[in-house]
Amino acid sequence: MVKGAFSIWKRDMLVLRRSLFSELVAVVASPLTFYLAFGFGLRGYIADVEGVPYTVFMAPGLITMTAVSAAFDESAWSMWFHRKVQRTIEAYRVTPITVFDIVIGKIFSGFTQGALKGVAVATVIFLLTGVRFNPAHLAGYLAFIAFGSMVFSCAGTVCGTLLDKPETIGKVQAVVIMPLIFLSGVFFPVSSYPEALRSAVMVVPTTALFEGSRRALLAGSFDVQFLAILAVTALVAFVATVVIFNRKMAE
Amino acid sequence: MTPALALRAVTKQYGTLTAVDSFSLEVARGTIFALLGPNGAGKTTIIRILTTLLRPTAGTALVEGLDVQREGKQVRQLIGVVPQENNLDRYLTCRENLVMQARLHGMRPAETARRIDELLDLVGLTGRQHDFPDTFSGGMQRRLVVARALVHHPKVLFLDEPTTGLDPQSRRAVWEYIESLKDSMTIFLTTHYMDEADSLCDRIVIMDHGRALVDGTAAQLKERMSRAHIYELQFRGGADRYEELLRSLPFIRSLQRTGETFRLCLSGEESLKPLMDAIGTGDIRKICLQEPSLEDVFIELTGREVRE
Ligand SMILES: Nc1ncnc2c1ncn2[C@@H]1O[C@H](COP(=O)(O)OP(=O)(O)OP(=O)(O)O)[C@@H](O)[C@H]1O
Ligand SMILES: [Mg+2]
Numbered sequence: 001m002v003k004g005a006f007s008i009w010k011r012d013m014l015v016l017r018r019s020l021f022s023e024l025v026a027v028v029a030s031p032l033t034f035y036l037a038f039g040f041g042l043r044g045y046i047a048d049v050e051g052v053p054y055t056v057f058m059a060p061g062l063i064t065m066t067a068v069s070a071a072f073d074e075s076a077w078s079m080w081f082h083r084k085v086q087r088t089i090e091a092y093r094v095t096p097i098t099v100f101d102i103v104i105g106k107i108f109s110g111f112t113q114g115a116l117k118g119v120a121v122a123t124v125i126f127l128l129t130g131v132r133f134n135p136a137h138l139a140g141y142l143a144f145i146a147f148g149s150m151v152f153s154c155a156g157t158v159c160g161t162l163l164d165k166p167e168t169i170g171k172v173q174a175v176v177i178m179p180l181i182f183l184s185g186v187f188f189p190v191s192s193y194p195e196a197l198r199s200a201v202m203v204v205p206t207t208a209l210f211e212g213s214r215r216a217l218l219a220g221s222f223d224v225q226f227l228a229i230l231a232v233t234a235l236v237a238f239v240a241t242v243v244i245f246n247r248k249m250a251e
Numbered sequence: 252m253t254p255a256l257a258l259r260a261v262t263k264q265y266g267t268l269t270a271v272d273s274f275s276l277e278v279a280r281g282t283i284f285a286l287l288g289p290n291g292a293g294k295t296t297i298i299r300i301l302t303t304l305l306r307p308t309a310g311t312a313l314v315e316g317l318d319v320q321r322e323g324k325q326v327r328q329l330i331g332v333v334p335q336e337n338n339l340d341r342y343l344t345c346r347e348n349l350v351m352q353a354r355l356h357g358m359r360p361a362e363t364a365r366r367i368d369e370l371l372d373l374v375g376l377t378g379r380q381h382d383f384p385d386t387f388s389g390g391m392q393r394r395l396v397v398a399r400a401l402v403h404h405p406k407v408l409f410l411d412e413p414t415t416g417l418d419p420q421s422r423r424a425v426w427e428y429i430e431s432l433k434d435s436m437t438i439f440l441t442t443h444y445m446d447e448a449d450s451l452c453d454r455i456v457i458m459d460h461g462r463a464l465v466d467g468t469a470a471q472l473k474e475r476m477s478r479a480h481i482y483e484l485q486f487r488g489g490a491d492r493y494e495e496l497l498r499s500l501p502f503i504r505s506l507q508r509t510g511e512t513f514r515l516c517l518s519g520e521e522s523l524k525p526l527m528d529a530i531g532t533g534d535i536r537k538i539c540l541q542e543p544s545l546e547d548v549f550i551e552l553t554g555r556e557v558r559e
Contacts, residue, residue: 003357004355007351007354007355010354011340011343011351014343014347015342015343018342086338086339086340086341087334087336087338088338088339088340090304090334090338091334091338091339091352091399092355093303093304094302094303094304094327094330094332095327095352095356096324096325096327096328096355096356096357097355098324250306
């Protein structure tokens with residue numbers, strides 16, 4: 001079973017390699033814009049947040065955001081394209097590999113793209129801005145990124161599987177994905193929410209992702225509860241995605 | 252001997268539409284089999300069921316004795332598929348498309364390279380193997396899809412309108428490969444080219460509305476029509492006027508026109524006299540009796556109206 005998934009993943013990596021440079025340039029543009037606009041443009045207006053300069057506070061969230069939205073985009077568009085436009089999914093389905101191979105291969109392709117793009121943005125932010133982190137904090141941070149990319153890659157795969165029209169995928173991005181990312185701690189800490197809302201916000205998986213990853217990178221604190229929420233979400237998302245894809249293919 | 256393909260009372264419904272209606276069929280190994288029928292007859296639906304892409308609403312389908320629903324994976328090891336619409340990967344080169352297919356079939360790299368060289372040569376794409384398929388003409392893409400279906404030496408090859416959009420040279424080339432393959436595999440094809448079915452296939456089924464209408468060799472099907480009376484009729488002029496007249500005659504069962512020439516099928520010999528009476532002899536340049544073609548059989552069975 002794994003072999004088929006690996007073949008599909010390898011195909012996606014071959015294609016990615018051909019356009020890697022332009023992909024990376026494109027993916028760095030938007031987080032860097034945010035970074036410059038909010039971090040430097042608004043520098044005089046924003047005080048330190050949670051004891052660190054705002055540019056430092058914001059950097060981990062921007063990197064995480066890039067990784068997970070790249071995972072979502074790649075998975076959603078790639079699944080949609082291969083299913084509706086190129087119909088390569090159908091070509092795969094008349095070979096001995098199973099639908100599980102296909103969906104798992106695709107989820108991991110999205111995941112890999114997310115991880116690569118996250119690294120690219122991290123490198124650029126580190127190089128250009130002199131924000132420095134303790135390398136010992138990196139392992140905990142990467143654990144959050146890995147689970148987060150998995151969740152978003154699964155969500156993207158589900159969209160690409162169920163939605164036939166490209167504009168609907170665009171709407172999901174604008175109405176669900178963007179607000180979910182922006183409101184869960186990329187630009188401000190969850191402690192900004194009113195008391196009444198906070199406990200609700202704390203169990204949202206994206207809060208676990210952004211708060212947890214930032215705390216891991218900046219303070220080196222490894223928040224087990226956040227990581228558990230994220231890991232369980234990733235697992236549930238993975239199983240649900242496989243089931244949904246399998247159902248859709250059996251239609 | 253196990254037939255290469257068997258359909259037992261297979262039905263496929265889309266909502267209230269019955270695309271395939273209790274269809275039964277057995278195809279012996281080593282046959283070149285053609286499924287013919289007008290647009291929407293259910294040909295592609297049957298191929299999709301046999302290639303494990305679509306679950307039948309009722310009935311069972313077997314490929315080499317294996318149930319397509321319960322033993323789908325084993326079935327897919329044995330089949331090669333050329334779908335009606337090309338589904339090449341336009342981000343992979345011609346050769347990479349073939350390599351991908353070999354990988355998905357678990358072939359070893361050494362074997363893969365040799366096989367792919369052989370197939371590229373067969374379909375005449377060796378010189379273009381490192382180009383992307385969207386730089387190919389329609390015919391070249393089609394040939395690549397055929398090559399891809401053959402990479403893993405399938406036992407049963409499904410070709411859904413393999414020659415649509417090909418020039419006469421490419422069509423002939425595709426026929427030649429198909430003929431050269433016939434000893435090693437069973438071939439199931441659909442086509443709208445009657446001459447193709449006639450010259451290539453050992454057995455033909457014509458279907459419409461999800462049901463089989465006739466089954467036999469091309470010669471047998473034409474034999475059924477030999478009591479039909481097909482005439483070729485050519486006028487010196489005024490063909491439009493004559494067409495209107497001919498269409499109004501009740502004993503003309505079908506009518507095709509090319510320029511000044513008509514091809515018509517009478518319901519019986521006794522209709523010849525009323526026909527001559529109706530059109531007179533003044534403008535007739537030529538009238539002759541014709542051997543029925545497979546196309547006549549097809550039109551006769553499936554009617555004249557264009558399908559929605
Ligand atoms: N996904 C679908 N949903 C609803 N109806 C469908 C679907 N696919 C096919 N049909 C219907 O099933 C019938 C058979 O279609 P099919 O594609 O098998 O025809 P075909 O014989 O291959 O025709 P053609 O010569 O045009 O390729 C048609 O009436 C078609 O409208
Ligand atoms: Mg069809």
